[in-house]
Amino acid sequence: MLSRVLAAVLIGASVLAPAAPAAPPAPSGPAASATGTCSGKSDAEGGTTLRHQIHSGGRERSFRVHLPEGYEAAKPSPLVVVYHGRGNSAELTQGFSGLDGLPAVVAYADGVIGTGDGNRQAWEGAPYSAPGVDDVAFTEDLLDRLAADYCIDERRVYATGKSNGAGLVGILACDLADRFAAVAPVAGAHYATGHPDCTPARPVPMISFHGSADATIPYVGDPGRGLPAIADWSSDWAARNGCRHRRDGIPLAEDVTERRWVGCRKGAEVRLVTVDGGGHTWPGADAYSGGGYTTQNVEAADLMWDFFRRHRLPR
Template sequence: MTARKPGTALRRAPRATALLATALAALALLGGTPAPAAADRGPVAGSDGCGSAAPHRPGTSATYRTTSGGIERTYQLHLPEGYQPRRPWPVVLAYHGRGSTGTELQGFSGLSALPAVLVYPEGVVGTGEGERQAWQGAPYSAPGVDDVAFTEDLIDRLADRLCLDERRIYATGKSNGGGFTALLACRAADRIAAIAPVAGAFYPTGEECRPSRPVPVIEFHGTADATIPYTGDADRGLPAVPEWTAAWAGRDGCRPRPSVRRIEPDIELSRWSGCAAGTAVAHVAIDGGGHTWPGADAYSGGGHTTQTIEAHQVLWRFVARHRLPVR
């Protein structure tokens, strides 16, 4: 459980002034003004871990182990700079893609720069060629492994040891990990406030998705993704991404037609409004983008990686506005 600094990809140099200005304009389209203080959005009840000493030095990451379903599991935990055990902090759960690791996702995503507790769980080796970690819901995931239950167990463990705002737990992930966030939203909507899949692999699970509440979603996908095609893959049961997002908007009771705006030369933003319970659904299409993480400075997958937006900034601006309803 040795603490270490985040990867070098997180310590990137500032971009040009013009690029920063356009990026901020894009973020404004997603969230308007920044999320108001917690006191303005209903009560904040800190978790049982409030007041406990930080498990390692804020601003660094450490590896921890836990057991769920009789299986030992591993996760990377990053505490933000300025973490204090008397202030409830939001949480971002970040799920790697098939065959990747939490450490790799942390290194290229930029997520650990966010003002939140970041958790990078490790999947269990699944089926198919090679020993490749995967997440529940995909045809190659490990049989009998309940990653939804693992996630809920992990949230409980973290809430006992850290000072968390349990109304602001968000999930993101890439590829298979992104697809898993959708399964979380279907089955654990009472724990996950919003999801942000990137290049998500939305395999059919054989069950109807019926969240216990409307779940806000922002989805990122490259139109030239050769691994999880933007237009879908009938042979693998993968839906066309715009159709998947529109179906989620329907599930959330949004108006059927989104507003569509080009916010960068290669970025088109679709946003559904009028959704139930103040939720929102958005889709970020990257023209010519590959199976990659937008804004990544390190390798994140095959194909072109746009640098006109930073996915971690855009998704945070979206999800940070949403909280679970008061119980």
């Protein structure tokens, strides 16, 4: 899968396992450094998916953890936290995203049923979010739990999500810039009500993905619904990061181009990957991920990992 994406750039399974008993809490910090070791962590085998519950904000929340092949309980691994779209789930997103193939621990979180029709799970920051649910605080609790249970390199923690989940990722970039090294929204629903005053503690590297023909979250925006044009939203992030230059039309595949903002403070570059004719979908997904055209010429999972691995939190 990775080779296909790298080739495109040059030219222009989880096993379900029963929930493991929680490991005793362990301090974060030095034990989770890239050069350190861990102790007292889960000794679950690599290549497995584990289901967990966590108490946060007065309610029980659920999440899934996929351990990469070769995972070692004493060797720090990078972490990717994943947020599903409205009405979707951690399990379904794990199925279509291709993120299990990354050399990282991947945590798939479940939202809370929000307002509106269909009793659909949602995240903070949207008109249909569940009242009184603080998903930023939930994320902090989740990161603490993951660092206690698994051997995590806390300088290499990343976030991605789709649609409403991608909207939350944008909020996390604002509020938890000290915990995420880089983020990757996919088909992001960035409602204006989600975070009107975004002042991150540090410049946050970001790569976004969006289809030009997305009928659910339009690429050109929808002012009536409080949705910005995607290029404008990315440009605003580039301004926050102090980026000085922009490169347009970088070809990644016959139907995929990239815009890059570079010369940014602390090397916090911003990228926007656009799928020509793409729908409300996850690039490279082999299963249904939303309405409209899904390109198979790039894999969002591989492109974002190539981006993530370039960035770490400062010491």
